[in-house]
Amino acid sequence: MEIGVDTFVETTPDAQTGETISHAQRLREVVEEIVLADQVGLDVFGVGEHHRKEFADSATAVILAAGAALTKRIRLTSSVTVLSAVDPVRLFQQFATLDGISNGRAEIIAGRGSMVDAFPLFGYDLKDYEELFEEKLELLLKLRESEKVSWRGGHRPAFTNLGVYPRPVQDQMPIWLGSGGNTGSAIRAGMLGLPLVLAIIGGSPMHFAPLIPIYKKAAAQAGHDPAKLKIAVHSLGFVADSTSLAVDQFFPPTQASFNYFARERGWSQYTRAGFDASRTLEGALYVGDSETVAKKIIYMRQHLGFSRFFLHLPVGTMPHEQVMRAIELLGTEVAPRVREEVARLEAMEQNVR
Numbered sequence: 001m002e003i004g005v006d007t008f009v010e011t012t013p014d015a016q017t018g019e020t021i022s023h024a025q026r027l028r029e030v031v032e033e034i035v036l037a038d039q040v041g042l043d044v045f046g047v048g049e050h051h052r053k054e055f056a057d058s059a060t061a062v063i064l065a066a067g068a069a070l071t072k073r074i075r076l077t078s079s080v081t082v083l084s085a086v087d088p089v090r091l092f093q094q095f096a097t098l099d100g101i102s103n104g105r106a107e108i109i110a111g112r113g114s115m116v117d118a119f120p121l122f123g124y125d126l127k128d129y130e131e132l133f134e135e136k137l138e139l140l141l142k143l144r145e146s147e148k149v150s151w152r153g154g155h156r157p158a159f160t161n162l163g164v165y166p167r168p169v170q171d172q173m174p175i176w177l178g179s180g181g182n183t184g185s186a187i188r189a190g191m192l193g194l195p196l197v198l199a200i201i202g203g204s205p206m207h208f209a210p211l212i213p214i215y216k217k218a219a220a221q222a223g224h225d226p227a228k229l230k231i232a233v234h235s236l237g238f239v240a241d242s243t244s245l246a247v248d249q250f251f252p253p254t255q256a257s258f259n260y261f262a263r264e265r266g267w268s269q270y271t272r273a274g275f276d277a278s279r280t281l282e283g284a285l286y287v288g289d290s291e292t293v294a295k296k297i298i299y300m301r302q303h304l305g306f307s308r309f310f311l312h313l314p315v316g317t318m319p320h321e322q323v324m325r326a327i328e329l330l331g332t333e334v335a336p337r338v339r340e341e342v343a344r345l346e347a348m349e350q351n352v353r
Contacts, residue, residue, distance in 0.1 A: 001301070001342040002308040003335040005037055005327055006046030006079040006234060009057035014317045015256035021317055023056035027063060029320045034067030036324055038074040040331025046079025046109065046234075046310055051117045054260070061094035068102035076102055079234065079310065080111030080178040080197070084132040085118035087156065088140040089164055096168045104169035109197050110137060111178030128155065134188075137177075141192070144173060176232065179211075186211040190218025195230035198306070200284050205235070205300055212305055232308035233300065236315055237286030239293050239329040240322075246287050251275055253316030260316075286311060290333035297334070298341050309338075 009030050013020050034045045045067065047060045057063065064076040076098060081091060091108070099106035112133055119126055135153045142149050143164050152158040178197045179185035189196040196215055198208050216226035236254070240246035251272065258270035278285040286293050297309050311330060314323050 001339050002043035002232075003297070003330065003338060004042050004044030004046065004075075004308065004310050005033070005330065006048065006077075006310045006312050007033070007057075007314070008048040008050060008055050008312075009063070010054060010257065010314065010316060011056055012054050012257050012260050012316050015252040026056050029323070030063060031066045031070070032320075033323060033327055034064075034074070034076070035070045036327050037331060038067075038071035040328050042074060042327070042331045042335060044075040044077060044107075044308065044310070046077045048079050049082050049113065049118075050115060051121050052115070061098050064106070065098050065101050068098060068105065071102070071105075073105075075105045075107055077107035077174075077176075078109050080109045080113060082113040082118045083110040083136050083140065084112060084129060085122045085124050086136070088136045088143060092140060092143040092164055093166070095173065096164075096166050099168040099170055099173055100166055106168065106170070107174040107176065108140075109176040109178045110140065111197075114180065114199075124155075131155070137192075140175065144168075144175060176230075178234075181208055181211065183211065183214060186215040187218040190215045190220075190224070190226075190229070191222040193219060193222065193224035193229065195232065197232040197234060197308075197310075198304075199234045201234075201236055201312075202278065202284050204282055205233075205284055206282065206303060209304060230308060231304070231306045232310060233304060233306045234310040234312055235284055235286055236312045237293060238313050238315075239288070239290055239311075239326045239334060241289065241325075241329070243288040243292050246289065247279070249318065249322050250287055250315070253314060253318050257316030290329050290337065293330075294334045294337035294341075297338050298345075301338075301342065302345070 007030060009026055011021050011023060011026050037045050047063050048057050049060050051058050060078045068076055095106050095108050132155055135155055139151055147167060148161050148163045150160045176195045176197050177189040180199045200208055219226045219229055238246050238250035240249055255270050262269060277283055279287040281296060281299055286296050313326055
């Protein structure tokens with residue numbers, strides 16, 4: 001059972017002061033967060049990808065490389081790479097370079113992303129949304145499998161028997177497929193034998209449960225061993241020394257961030273009632289003290305069967321020291337409780353068999 005953190009390097013206005021942190025400051029903070037996550041024993045750190053002023057994560061591999069040079073053990077991943085709007089060759093080179101700097105700790109989570117800002121920026125048409133993703137995923141997987149590749153597709157110049165360098169340290173650098181709950185994504189991941197990341201940021205996580213057997217069935221039908229495939233969950237949350245403190249610190253920036261983007265997208269306003277409902281045992285938010293968050297991760301694992309959990313934080317702009325304390329608690333208190341209980345449950349399952 002792996003526990004980690006991911007972030008979008010958000011720079012929306014501070015809920016208390018109205019001030020906006022600079023991209024440069026937030027980037028330096030994230031590197032410190034990666035270093036701390038490694039020091040407290042977390043397994044993985046992910047950085048998203050956006051291309052607008054409210055986020056500073058447009059060059060994901062560069063941020064992760066800065067963290068790689070200062071860490072020893074933690075795995076480093078995109079979360080997610082907007083694959084439809086990137087050149088797979090360049091992407092592979094960047095993450096193979098990260099793999100070299102980190103000595104074999106790089107991963108890619110490929111997805112479509114929840115925002116479309118990359119499409120006009122890089123000259124892609126949204127009408128090609130599905131075709132771009134499918135074609136680029138196919139090329140990315142070919143680049144991973146072979147040093148020299150020939151390629152011909154509809155959205156990138158063809159090339160014949162060319163090498164792509166550097167090669168990763170890992171024999172097969174992990175490439176996960178990210179999904180917001182789309183059945184087609186789960187089927188595609190299964191057919192390709194790729195590990196699956198479920199982004200569960202609202203509603204009931206139990207709504208994602210039917211995707212698991214669909215994913216595994218698709219894998220089996222394509223000749224992959226479902227037992228060897230990994231499932232991860234990405235959800236929003238926050239850990240503090242008490243549940244009341246976690247709520248007091250996390251709700252204002254979360255509400256401010258959600259409502260900031262709600263105005264743009266035509267969503268309803270985010271309320272305290274909705275927040276409180278989402279942090280119940282059946283909800284999508286993991287907010288509380290270490291025991292509360294650990295219990296919820298264990299509970300959801302029993303229902304969804306994931307082997308990796310990403311706590312996404314912060315949401316909105318939060319004081320850096322609060323984020324660092326949350327990461328410290330996640331690594332030193334939450335993760336050990338989860339690993340111990342998961343090991344106990346797995347031992348019981350083995351004895352039953």
